[in-house]
Amino acid sequence: MLSLRRSTLKYLQVRDYLRSLVISELRPGDPVPSERMLCERFAVSRMTVRQAVDALVVEGVLERVQGRGTFVAPPKVDLQVRLASFTEEMTRRGMTAGVKVLASELVRAEPDIAEALKVAPGEQLVHLHRLRYADDEPMAVEHTWLPADRLPGFLEDGTPDSVYVELDSRGLIPDWGEDTIDAGEADHEEAKLLMIKPGKPVLRISRRAFTGDSAIEYSRSAFRSDRYTLWVPVARPHPAVVPRKRTEEPDAAAPGATT
Incomplete structure (x- = not known):
């Protein structure tokens, strides 16, 4: 001992x-x-x-x-869960964001993507497949889908430099959203793009972003876990709302009870 x-x-x-x-x-x-x-x-x-x-x-x-x-090791980037673009997040940290567009196209909605965006399966979507950089280092692989019927001509002049800037110009900037975060392993394609070995851990984030009550963006991203640490601010919950105790009805048999 x-x-x-x-x-x-x-x-x-x-x-x-x-x-x-x-x-x-x-x-x-x-x-x-x-x-x-x-x-x-x-x-x-x-x-x-x-x-x-x-x-x-x-x-x-x-x-x-x-x-x-x-x-x-290089310092990890604190990945804060908030409704902001990758470029906004990297700029906030004093880093230079970069992007390589791997695909930019119109596609038909697969059932799971259609469900996420609340559109009919087979409906036309804008699909972007991008490799994200920070200070020239690959950080994340990202797939993004947007409803094409709400974004006419979205790809006419090529892929926008920033999806959120383009959405803002159309009055469709997301005002709320929801993220699902999971741990995973890089597949061969992701590993090659991120310059890591296949099977290395990645942080998978699926996001739905909404403008009002309508979903405007659905994305799936794989972040290098060796360069990211998830930072989530927490606070004490508000006190539970306890219903007031109802006043008991007077006992009909009690002295002084009225009928």
């Missing part, structure tokens, strides 16, 4: 030492001290060092590059 406790303390010392280096001395892309150096410095085994490094890799603080070593 004592031996296990000492081993845990050593692991924590190595982990905290590496974390302090990342915070105070190293920059993204810098290599961390070698396993051999850490073993000698803390008088621990390679297994203990690897355990400490593994913990920081899982947290996204460090990243391993096969054949090269372990490096300080």
Whole structure:
């Protein structure tokens, strides 16, 4: 038991030492001290060092590059759930947003997409397939569908630079929406576009955005989980509304009761 406790303390010392280096001395892309150096410095085994490094890799603080070593990982972007475009979100963080249009076309609504947009299956939709960048690094793969009958000529002059700017110009900017968030694994196409290995974790977000009571946009996005952390503000719920206790009817048999 004592031996296990000492081993845990050593692991924590190595982990905290590496974390302090990342915070105070190293920059993204810098290599961390070698396993051999850490073993000698803390008088621990390679297994203990690897355990400490593994913990920081899982947290996204460090990243391993096969054949090269372990490096300080790029900082994660906090992905806040709000009704804003990708460009707006990246600009808010001081990053330069970019996009590569992979497909821009009119398609017939598949049943699941039709259900999301509350249109009839087979109805014509605008479909955009785009690769999103932040500071020239691929961040997300996105599919977007919009009802074509409400957006005549949407693709006449090519794909708009910003869907939300174009919707705003038509008086159709979304004013509310709903997101569904799931963890998933990158398929081969997503992995190639995002420059990650197939099967790597991604954050999948499905969004429906509404203008008034009508759905104007449905999208499915796969975000690199190694570059995003989900940030959701929370607050205490309002006190539950408790119905007032109804005044009991007077007992007909009670003294003084009226009939």
